[in-house]
Amino acid sequence: MRKEFAVIGLGRFGGSICKELVDQGVEVMAIDISEEKVGNFANIASHAVVADTTDEQVLRELGLRNFDHVIVAIGDDIQSSILTTLMLKEIGVGYITVKAQNDYHEKVLRKIGADQVVHPERDMGRRIAHKILSNNVLDYLELSDEHSIVELVAGDTLNGNTIIDLDVRARFGINIVAIKRGRDINVSPQATDPIQKGDILIVIGADSDINRFEKNLMDEK
Incomplete structure (x- = not known):
């Protein structure tokens, strides 16, 4: 069965999610209290509805409890x-993801x-900061307060070494879960696979x- 999604709040964040979900071929109901914003998605989303989602009766009439996932992007x-x-x-909606404005907002949402609670502005700021601080970091995805997935560009120091040569799990407590080389990606690389300068290492760990x-x-690329 195909999953159905609803996006409530069609600002930049909600609108972006809505468009991406549609591009991925899934059914999306786009909801906002603004007629203008809803009008912008009339030809994009499967359904575009003007509604006040703080009214329980309205939510029931929209049938949102039958949706697999509702994203609150107000x-x-x-x-x-x-x-x-x-x-x-x-x-009784099964799964709800909500955009939080701050930590206090997140605490209330979780209670x-x-x-799932997301902080798009904060998370993007962290990703940009990591890129600015290191020439090796291409991208950064926070998994929790202490763990992340990071894309690192291999420099001269790693050139020609295998994963077993580097012994990263024992020495650093991290895992290289994939290696990208050009358009090719090696998922779950073998310990004997050599690393070349310019490879993108996808690393997970604390x-x-x-x-x-x-x-x-x-080192420097």
Whole structure:
């Protein structure tokens, strides 16, 4: 069965999610209280609806409890975000992802049952900061407060070494889960696979361990 999604709040964040989901070929209901924003998605989403999602009866009439995943991407109106999330839980929506404005907002959302809370502005800031601070970091994805997945570019120090030569798991407590070389990607590389200068290493582990690995074995491209 194909999954159905609903996106509530069609600002930059919600609108971007809506378009990407549609591009991936899934059914999406786009919802906002603004007629103008909904109009912009009338020819993009499967359904585009003007609605006040803080009203439980409205949510029931839209049939949102039958959707697999609802994303609450309401912008600066924290009260509406919280009330919408609470109402979605009340009607029995299976999985809810909510955009948080700050840590306090996140605490409230988690207490009322949000399944996933995201901080798009904060997370993007962290990713950009990591890129700025290191010439080796191409991308950075936070998994938790202390663990991440990072894309690192291999320099001269790693050229010609295999994963077993580097012994990164024992020495640094991290794992190289994939190696990208040009358009090719080697998922779950073997311990004997050699690394070449310019390879992109996809590394997973604790932030402190990844930082030690980068400082000890990575160098300028």
